[in-house]
Amino acid sequence: MTVCSALQLRDVAVLLGAVQALQQISLDVQPGERVALVGANGSGKSTLLRTMHGLLQPVQGCIERHPTLRQAMLFQRPHLLRMSSLHNVAIGLWLDRSLGLGWGQAKARATQALQRVGLSELAHHGGRQLSGGQQQRLAMARAWGRMPDVLLLDEPTASLDPHAKREIETLMADFASGEGHARTLIWASHNLGQVKRLATRVMYLEGGRLLADLPVADFFNAAVLAQHSPPAHAFVQGEQ
């Protein structure tokens, strides 16, 4: 069988301790899609991203990843080491043996990645001394350096000011439009304006279930959404 989806989940359920964090999740993401995950706090967005990235194992159902597509994930708060920005990026690349980079190559790749996110001038500053927005850009550089085809992001602009938010959004759009090939973006967001600006498709989660999965134009069409998923419609009305 030819696998052409970037990611497929079939009837996935995930338990976190005694909490049923995800149930009956089936979805199919194609390469090049930009998928926003929306829903209230605790609806299961982070859990779904972590499951997609293989950090959590389902207790039921199955996940198929495209055999040749590389994934990377960005977390809400980047975990930075007490070292320079350059070394924060380079060490992650060097330690990832699937990339097969020597230290010099890892540093060269990190230098390019920092340039890509506009942090070249801060390459030798301590990563932890950067502002919140700069730290998130550093995390983007770390992901970028792995040259992923699929990028998963957990609320990448939470707690950033509007300017820093826009910078991250621009990087996400640049990433998605790709340099030569379409890349896939899947991210959790509480910002419906951002979802409208960036997504091609929206998934709405509630209580660990996927209650809507629509093209962005349909998701933001009140009549279509109300008919397709009354809970998602009520959520969007409440947020606007």
Ligand SMILES: Nc1ncnc2c1ncn2[C@@H]1O[C@H](COP(=O)(O)OP(=O)(O)OP(=O)(O)O)[C@@H](O)[C@H]1O
């Ligand atoms: N480590 C954990 N142990 C037990 N339950 C957890 C754990 N982490 C999250 N949960 C629960 O799992 C459910 C899904 O949480 P999750 O963090 O995936 O939601 P979310 O939609 O990402 O929320 P937010 O928007 O606040 O980030 C919630 O009921 C949450 O309380």
